[in-house]
Amino acid sequence: MRTHVSTKENTEHRWLLVDAEGHTLGRLSTFIATRLMGKHRPDWSPATDTGDFVVVVNAEKVKLTGRKLDRKIYRWHTGYPGGLKQVAAGKLLKEKPTRVVEMAVHGMLPKNRLGRKIRTKLKVYAGPEHPHQAQKPEPVKIGA
Numbered sequence: 001m002r003t004h005v006s007t008k009e010n011t012e013h014r015w016l017l018v019d020a021e022g023h024t025l026g027r028l029s030t031f032i033a034t035r036l037m038g039k040h041r042p043d044w045s046p047a048t049d050t051g052d053f054v055v056v057v058n059a060e061k062v063k064l065t066g067r068k069l070d071r072k073i074y075r076w077h078t079g080y081p082g083g084l085k086q087v088a089a090g091k092l093l094k095e096k097p098t099r100v101v102e103m104a105v106h107g108m109l110p111k112n113r114l115g116r117k118i119r120t121k122l123k124v125y126a127g128p129e130h131p132h133q134a135q136k137p138e139p140v141k142i143g144a
Contacts, residue, residue, distance in 0.1 A: 004043060005045065006043045006044070006045040006048045006050050007048060008048065008049060011038075011043070011048065011049070011050050013051070013052055013053055013121075014052045014053070014138065015052065015053045015055065015132065015135040015136065015137035015138065016035055016052050016053065016054050016055065016137055016138055016139075016140050017055050017057065017130075017137035017138060017139045017140065018031070018032060018054060018055065018056045018057070018140060018142065019057055019058055019128075019139070020056050020057065020058045020059050020061060020062045020101065021058040021061040021062075022061065022063065023062060023063065023142055024062075024063050024064070024065060025062050025063065025064055025100065025101070025104050026104065027142065027143070028056075028062060028101070028104075028142060029101065029104035029105045029107075029108055030108065031142050031143075032054050032056065032101075032105050032122065033105050033108035033109055035051060035052050035054050035140075036051045036052070036054055036105070036109065036118050036119075036121055036122060037050075037051045037109065037110075037118060038050030038051035038052070039051075047114070049114060049117060049118060051118060051121065052121070053121045053122075053123070053135070053137075054121065054122055054123070055123045055125070055130050055132050055137050056101055056122070056123065056124045056125065057125050057127065057128050057129070057130055058125075058126075058127065058128055059097045059098050059100070059101045059124050059125060059126050060093070060097035060126045060127070062093075062097070062100065062101060064089060064090075064093070068089055069088070069089055069090035069093070070088060070089075070090060071088075071089075072088065072089035073086050073087070073088060073089070074086065074087055074088075074089065074092055074099075074100075074103060097126045098124040098125065098126055101124045102122065102124055105119075105122055106119060
């Protein structure tokens, strides 16, 4: 009997639709990261992309608990001298709500070539509309 090894040729990627309205950012991000990496599948392999495409809608309606809207700070560096930028989570959620979800999920993905490839399968939209109707994404419930 031989052991099954997942390869990109024998892996089928599904399209999932996640509605972020009313969900907590961390729990939502964990669910999305698991589906992107493919860890929910029995044929998961750490060196192979076995995950699904995930389309997230209503990112502007995601919840942050406690005082995170004021106290959570997102920091990044532009690459130029003195280029450290920072913004509070509440302000970023108003201006670019998709970035909040993208950054939370990115923090949960592997930091290597495969992680960068997996990250391209995440599609986040602030409102309820998305341009991926042709792929027929399946709506999924979080926590079910």
